[in-house]
Every structure is written in C-alpha cells, then in structure tokens.
Amino acid sequence: MAFTFTILGSSSALPTSERFMAAHVLNVHERFFLIDCGEGTQMQLRRFKIKLGKLNHIFISHIHGDHVFGLFGLISTFNLLDRENDLHIYGPSELEPIIYGCLRDFYVHVNFELIFHRLDCTKSVRIYEDDKVKINTIPLKHRIPTCGFLFREQPGLPNLKKDMIEKYNIPISKREGIKEGDSFTLETGDIVPNHELVIPAPEPKTFAYCSDTVYHEGILTQIKNADLLYHEATYGRDLEKLAKETMHSTAGDAAELARKATVKKLVIGHFSARYKDLTPLLEEARSVFKNTFVAEDGKTFVV
Amino acid sequence: MAFTFTILGSSSALPTSERFMAAHVLNVHERFFLIDCGEGTQMQLRRFKIKLGKLNHIFISHIHGDHVFGLFGLISTFNLLDRENDLHIYGPSELEPIIYGCLRDFYVHVNFELIFHRLDCTKSVRIYEDDKVKINTIPLKHRIPTCGFLFREQPGLPNLKKDMIEKYNIPISKREGIKEGDSFTLETGDIVPNHELVIPAPEPKTFAYCSDTVYHEGILTQIKNADLLYHEATYGRDLEKLAKETMHSTAGDAAELARKATVKKLVIGHFSARYKDLTPLLEEARSVFKNTFVAEDGKTFVV
Numbered sequence: 001m002a003f004t005f006t007i008l009g010s011s012s013a014l015p016t017s018e019r020f021m022a023a024h025v026l027n028v029h030e031r032f033f034l035i036d037c038g039e040g041t042q043m044q045l046r047r048f049k050i051k052l053g054k055l056n057h058i059f060i061s062h063i064h065g066d067h068v069f070g071l072f073g074l075i076s077t078f079n080l081l082d083r084e085n086d087l088h089i090y091g092p093s094e095l096e097p098i099i100y101g102c103l104r105d106f107y108v109h110v111n112f113e114l115i116f117h118r119l120d121c122t123k124s125v126r127i128y129e130d131d132k133v134k135i136n137t138i139p140l141k142h143r144i145p146t147c148g149f150l151f152r153e154q155p156g157l158p159n160l161k162k163d164m165i166e167k168y169n170i171p172i173s174k175r176e177g178i179k180e181g182d183s184f185t186l187e188t189g190d191i192v193p194n195h196e197l198v199i200p201a202p203e204p205k206t207f208a209y210c211s212d213t214v215y216h217e218g219i220l221t222q223i224k225n226a227d228l229l230y231h232e233a234t235y236g237r238d239l240e241k242l243a244k245e246t247m248h249s250t251a252g253d254a255a256e257l258a259r260k261a262t263v264k265k266l267v268i269g270h271f272s273a274r275y276k277d278l279t280p281l282l283e284e285a286r287s288v289f290k291n292t293f294v295a296e297d298g299k300t301f302v303v
Numbered sequence: 304m305a306f307t308f309t310i311l312g313s314s315s316a317l318p319t320s321e322r323f324m325a326a327h328v329l330n331v332h333e334r335f336f337l338i339d340c341g342e343g344t345q346m347q348l349r350r351f352k353i354k355l356g357k358l359n360h361i362f363i364s365h366i367h368g369d370h371v372f373g374l375f376g377l378i379s380t381f382n383l384l385d386r387e388n389d390l391h392i393y394g395p396s397e398l399e400p401i402i403y404g405c406l407r408d409f410y411v412h413v414n415f416e417l418i419f420h421r422l423d424c425t426k427s428v429r430i431y432e433d434d435k436v437k438i439n440t441i442p443l444k445h446r447i448p449t450c451g452f453l454f455r456e457q458p459g460l461p462n463l464k465k466d467m468i469e470k471y472n473i474p475i476s477k478r479e480g481i482k483e484g485d486s487f488t489l490e491t492g493d494i495v496p497n498h499e500l501v502i503p504a505p506e507p508k509t510f511a512y513c514s515d516t517v518y519h520e521g522i523l524t525q526i527k528n529a530d531l532l533y534h535e536a537t538y539g540r541d542l543e544k545l546a547k548e549t550m551h552s553t554a555g556d557a558a559e560l561a562r563k564a565t566v567k568k569l570v571i572g573h574f575s576a577r578y579k580d581l582t583p584l585l586e587e588a589r590s591v592f593k594n595t596f597v598a599e600d601g602k603t604f605v606v
Binding site: 015102 | 320324345373376397
C-alpha cells in the first residue's frame with residue numbers, strides 16, 4: 001500500500017531553470033491529494049506522469065501566487081478534459097470568490113461540480129476523512145492566513161496469521177470477521193481467541209505539510225512523531241534576518257522543529273531561487289536533524 | 304540587425320509534455336515584445352534564456368486562459384526582481400480590471416509603473432511606434448474579442464557606397480547627412496547627386512501574428528506580402544467542422560490565407576493537444592503553401 005509524497009515544485013516565489021513553484025502530490029493508498037498549486041502544476045503533473053483524473057482534492061495553504069497561480073489553468077484543463085468527478089478545493093475563505101471570479105472572467109463554464117471548503121487557518125480543524133485517511137489543518141504563522149495539513153492514515157485491520165489459518169483450516173467466510181476481532185470456534189467447541197489468530201495492524205502513518213511559515217513551535221504537538229515532515233526552508237542561516245522579516249524559515253529552523261517533534265524523516269523545500277546549489281541548506285539541516293532530505297522536482301518520498 | 308520570432312508555447316488550450324501554451328517573443332533589433340502569455344511563460348523565458356528585464360511590452364490577443372494565465376506570475380516575478388522599467392500591457396479592455404483585481408487579491412504591490420493599453424479589437428489601430436518598429440492591431444474573428452498584431456520595421460536609412468566614399472574621400476562628418484539625402488559638393492564645385500552615393504535601404508520587413516481566429520479573409524489586406532505570417536492552426540482538415548464551431552483554423556486555412564496574401568513564409572502553431580505528430584498538419588499546409596513551418600517550443604524563425 002503506497003503512502004508517498006511527490007514534489008512537483010520545490011522553489012519559492014521565483015522559479016529557476018530546475019525548480020517550479022510549490023505543488024505536491026500525496027498518494028495515500030491510491031487516493032491522490034494535490035497540495036498547493038503553483039504556476040505550471042498541470043505541466044509538472046504531465047511531466048511526472050500523474051494522471052489528472054485521479055485528483056479530486058486540492059489543498060491550498062495560503063493565497064500567495066506561488067501557491068495558487070496554477071489553479072486556474074488546472075481547473076480549465078479539467079473542464080476541457082470533460083471531467084465528471086466532483087472537485088473539492090480546500091483553502092482560506094478569501095480564495096473562493098477569487099476562483100469563481102476567475103472562471104467568470106475567463107469564460108470557463110465548469111461542467112463538473114466544484115466544491116469549495118473554506119478553511120479557518122487560526123485553529124486545527126478536521127477537514128477531510130474517508131476510510132483511508134483523515135486530514136487536519138495545522139495553523140501556521142506567515143504574513144497572511146496560512147494552513148499546513150496533517151494527513152493520518154486510518155488504522156488498518158490486523159493481518160491473519162498464515163500458519164493459524166492452515167492449522168485450524170479457517171474457511172474464507174470467517175476470515176474477514178476474524179480481522180475485525182472475532183475469535184474462532186473449532187468443531188470441538190473449543191474457542192481460539194482472536195489475538196492468537198492475527199498480527200496487529202501496522203501503526204497508522206502520519207505526514208505533515210508545513211509551508212509557508214516562520215519558525216513556530218506551536219505546531220510541535222501536531223507534528224509530534226510524524227513519519228514524514230515536509231517543512232519549508234526558504235533560506236539558509238546566512239539569511240536568518242530576512243527569513244524572520246518575511247516570515248519564512250531557515251533550513252536550521254525546519255530541522256530544529258523536526259528534532260523537537262522527534263519526526264522520523266524531514267524533507268525541506270520551497271527554496272529561494274538564489275540558492276543554485278542546495279548542499280549548504282542540506283548540511284545546515286543535517287547538523288541538527290540527520291534524517292533530512294532535499295525536495296527536488298519529480299522526487300518521491302515514502303512516508 | 305535581428306528581426307526574429309521565438310515560440311515559447313505552441314499548444315492550444317491544453318499543454319502536452321512537449322508543448323506549453325501560447326506565448327511568443329518577437330525581437331525587433333534588440334527590442335523585445337512578448338505576444339500572449341500562457342501559463343508557464345516565465346519558465347519558458349528562463350528555459351530559452353530570454354532575459355526577463357528586456358521585456359517592456361506585452362501584447363495579449365484575447366482573454367482566454369491559455370493566452371493569459373502566465374501573466375500574473377510574470378508580473379509578480381518582475382516585482383520580486385525589483386523591476387524599475389515601466390511595463391506596458393496591451394490587451395482587450397476587459398483585461399485591465401482582471402489584472403488589477405488579481406494583483407490586489409494576491410497581495411502583489413507592484414513597485415514599477417504598470418501601464419495598461421485598452422485595445423478595441425473591432426478595427427485596426429496603431430498601438431505602438433518607436434524608431435525601430437510600428438505595431439497595428441489586426442481584428443480577428445474568434446468567440447470573444449480578439450486582436451492579432453502587425454509589426455512593421457521602420458524604414459532604415461540607405462547605406463553608403465564604399466567605393467564612392469573612397470573615390471571622393473568623403474569625410475566622416477558628411478556621411479550621416481548623405482545617408483539622410485544630402486548630395487556631396489567636390490572641391491571643384493561639382494555636385495555628386497545623392498543617388499550615386501547610396502544603396503537604397505532594404506525594404507522594411509513585416510511580421511503578422513494571427514491567433515486565435517476562424518478562417519477570415521478580412522485580414523488579407525493587412526497581412527499582404529508579410530515576410531513572416533504566424534497563423535494559428537489548431538486543427539487539421541480532419542476536424543474542419545470542429546474548427547468552424549470553435550472559431551479556430553485548420554492548417555489548410557492558414558496556408559490558404561498565406562497563399563492569397565502572398566506572404567513569404569508561414570509558421571503554423573497553437574496546435575490541439577490531440578496531435579502528437581504534427582506531420583499531417585504540416586503536409587496539409589504545404590500542399591497549399593509550400594514555405595510553411597511548424598511552431599515548436601524554443602524554435603526561432605527569422606522574419
């Protein structure tokens with residue numbers, strides 16, 4: 001079962017020849033979520049062979065152009081491709097009229113259902129849940145209202161122990177019930193308790209997305225022990241002052257949060273275009289939190 | 304002196320893995336004009352190494368997203384790069400409030416002068432003139448108000464005949480005047496008439512940009528004898544009916560206009576994403592007008 005995070009754009013406000021702007025796809029067991037949608041997102045989706053028709057949910061962290069300017073073209077493309085599925089967009093309230101205004105101004109009459117979910121970025125709220133995953137917002141601290149997103153797998157069912165199935169010759173009709181907690185009654189009338197028949201399900205995994213934000217320990221409780229944390233690192237410590245002024249983070253800030261939250265893996269991204277070589281940022285982060293990786297357009301990380 | 308036309312995007316409404324959406328750069332003697340601005344234009348400018356700072360004039364043919372969605376990101380990028388030059392945007396009137404609305408919605412406070420020139424697409428109007436080039440609109444026929452653009456070089460000065468300069472030992476101080484029409488008086492008092500001293504300037508060249516439009520002979524007078532005609536060819540004759548319905552042209556339509564206008568060279572572009580291989584469209588056009596070429600992202604044509 002896949003639980004992966006793919007970078008479509010790893011740059012901040014300005015693109016470079018290597019890096020497009022913020023956009024990411026999270027695959028939770030073949031359910032695909034687009035997180036942020038910078039200019040060129042639809043081209044990156046094609047380039048990295050992610051089927052547009054699989055995207056039904058788009059999450060926008062905040063209304064800065066480098067996180068949104070790909071949305072209008074993407075909606076327009078969905079429309080031209082005769083999309084039929086509903087499209088759910090989650091973003092700060094102010095985004096709703098912008099989207100509808102843009103569709104009107106550019107003569108785009110969507111032939112599918114577009115459902116906008118207004119986010120209140122001041123507190124953590126459950127915004128989505130299905131049988132695979134539940135999603136909460138993470139209030140971030142940026143120049144304008146901004147949300148991160150916390151994706152937590154739903155607990156799976158335990159797995160059956162193969163040797164026990166064989167030993168007791170358990171019929172297929174009984175197996176689902178056992179996964180859900182049944183014990184098994186033998187022909188002798190003896191009962192085999194459930195815990196002898198199953199291996200507990202793996203712990204549900206968690207992915208946290210935090211962009212854009214200044215260093216903010218308020219998120220620690222939410223991202224605690226996450227399996228994968230994506231955190232912006234627009235700057236290196238050489239530009240710590242600028243990071244604070246613009247309410248962005250340094251690579252060191254991201255790593256410090258990863259360390260304090262004892263996450264398992266950190267991916268840093270949203271890099272300023274001034275950094276051609278990202279090695280210094282990676283080194284800066286790794287000196288604080290070893291298991292750090294650098295976002296790169298097209299790269300996929302396992303949660 | 305360069306007079307060239309570079310394709311940034313050769314696709315129509317949907318991008319493909321090879322083709323971005325409508326955007327083009329015309330270089331008239333190192334003055335650079337951006338014509339249409341589909342999503343990803345700023346990335347293509349970087350990719351094809353065209354300096355953003357050189358662009359001071361942007362021409363938008365009509366308000367369909369595939370010709371405009373790159374504009375917001377580009378303006379935002381100009382701003383982040385601390386642009387100081389004025390930026391002139393020429394487009395249908397309705398575009399002006401859209402641009403200002405977008406800048407407001409996305410918190411972009413431009414620190415340079417943005418001057419919008421409202422175009423009336425119902426008639427041909429001179430919209431720009433400097434010492435290198437003059438530009439007129441070409442009224443096109445599409446589903447919404449749409450303008451093409453006609454770029455005509457300003458007439459150059461004649462060139463001096465080298466052998467005459469040597470023969471009469473004409474001093475440098477007199478040469479500019481001769482280029483501008485003076486005759487030259489010898490020490491003997493004899494006068495050498497101007498036409499003996501100069502080679503006439505080359506004919507000013509003309510480039511015509513026509514996208515999007517249904518087949519429309521109304522443009523023939525304006526594009527007559529153009530050195531280079533760019534004409535949209537969204538479809539091939541296999542989809543002639545669809546072309547008419549959507550008010551687009553086929554490759555054959557574009558070629559027929561090129562033939563009737565006796566232009567020197569035709570470039571077709573704005574291709575539907577359904578055509579992976581463009582050979583059939585090129586062949587269709589060449590069977591009518593031989594000197595046809597296919598637009599391709601990054602390709603430059605000499606006018």
